[in-house]
Amino acid sequence: MDAYNQLISGYREFRTHYLKDENQEWLKVSGKKQDPKVMMVACSDSRVHPAILTRSSLGELFMVRNVANVVPPFDEGSDDSEYHGTSAAIEYAIKHLQVEHIIVMGHSGCGGIGSLMMPPAKEKAEEYSFIRPWMNIVKAASEFTEEEKAVMNETSRISVCEKRAILISLDNLVTFPWIKEAIKLGILQLHGWYFDIKSGNLSEYNWQEKIFEEIS
Ligand SMILES: [Zn+2]
Incomplete structure (x- = not known):
């Protein structure tokens, strides 16, 4: 078949x-109307399926999937020709659905992050009009100091980059004024998740300890 x-x-x-x-x-x-309590921003990667890995049912997850689970910063823009698909979904989730949680879920072996860590040759890069500017939103995640490079091999750097990109997206969420307000009112919580494809393990960002911890 x-x-x-x-x-x-x-x-x-x-x-x-x-x-x-x-x-x-x-x-x-x-x-009747949908009433999800959770919004998730996940990668388009076919191996990372939020509903399957959380055993969620219909109506439970309000989803955005894009390349590398990126949230852009708040930018209303002045030009209607600018397309803000992810921001539009976030706006709907907060203002209309009033979700109580937003989860940004990254994962191992992310192709989008891979393109930041190992940029393709110039000629190849030019074939892709959309990925590079999109990934530039989280480019800072791929910048390592000489000290960091000395203690991390390439595999660890990729994994660190994938996790840092999640944190940049979480920071970007707070640039949306109504998200900032909802957090202040205690009606919205933000979460960072990292899914390791090979092991199937999921980690959650601990805001106090500032580390990703595996969920047992
Ligand atoms: Zn990915």
């Missing part, structure tokens, strides 16, 4: 088992 038909087959199974057998309740409320 090819990849496309595999999806159609999966959809039929979803209709038969997931909706009919397991989620009768969801069918009853599906016509």
Whole structure:
């Protein structure tokens, strides 16, 4: 079966088992408005699927997936031709849905971060019009001092870069005035997650200790 038909087959199974057998309740409320408590910004990477790895159900996660789970800083811009897809989703999540948590989830082996750490040759880079400016939002994550380079090998630097990029996105979230306000009012919490694809382990950022800790 090819990849496309595999999806159609999966959809039929979803209709038969997931909706009919397991989620009768969801069918009853599906016509009403959505009311998720959590928004997640995750990478487009096919191996990192937020609903699967958290066993979430329909209606539970308000999702944005983009290259390298990046949140840009607040920028209303003056030009309507500027496209703020991620910011629009964040605005909707906060102002309309009033989510209580925003999670930024990064992961190991991220291609977007890889392009920051090992930039492609100039000719190759020019083939990509959108990735470079997008990844520049978190470029500072890939900058290491000579001292840091001396104590970290390339593999550790990539992993550190992936985690630092999550923190930059969390910082950028706070540049949105209504997010800052919601945090101040105690009605919104921000979380940083890091998913290690090889082990399947998930780590959570500890704001006090300033480190990512594995969730047991
Ligand atoms: Zn990624």
